Amino acid sequence: MILKEKRNTILEEVFRTEAGCVYQSDVENCFYVDFGGRAIKFSILCFFRLKTLVDKVNLPDMAACPERSSDIEIISPCACEHCYVLTLAEIAALKELLAGAKVMLELNSILKERLCRLVK
Template sequence: MICPLANVEEVFQTELGAVYQCSRKNCYWLEFQETTTSFSVSDFLLFKKRVDSIDIEKMLCDSSRTADFEILMPFRTERCFILSVEDILNLREILDGAKFMIELNGQVKTILRRGAVLAF
């Protein structure tokens, strides 16, 4: 559950999860697998990098039982993600969409600032 005192804005959402930005605490909230996890900005980007580095092809080709799931324990959280291949793909979609929207928002702000400077 997201803190009721937080000032959150939706960054990106799918049917299976969402990412919210909290401007009050300067962090991101990930809703996934019926839980909510808070990340600092840098930890969020590190978590995305870790999820992106999971070798899906290796998981699918490996017939051992240990290859069926990936366990992720994000830095500075109490959360443990146990992810199947499908979960990893769904999580990647959420994280990719959130990162794209964050970068797009940054570009829009930069362009608006340039336009404001040129108007003066």
């Protein structure tokens, strides 16, 4: 994706799909979401706010609602500088990306906890 070429900071890939990638920067204490042709830096708090907002979008209702004039959703986490204007398919792809990243972060935490127990 586009992010690896632009950053000098060491970034660890957290999770990747065909639609994008989430990177973690321990140096900057943040995440980078490379999605839709843009790489956006999020603080840890904003990253999880974004995930919460994306999870709240009900895809079946969005697809089935005849009153909607279009199938786009604007997602703008509070206290974050960025917003996404996404179609139904893009929201599904972003949901998958963020869900996978969260699972990998949780798995990493569990592994570190277990390894610390073994060392003690």
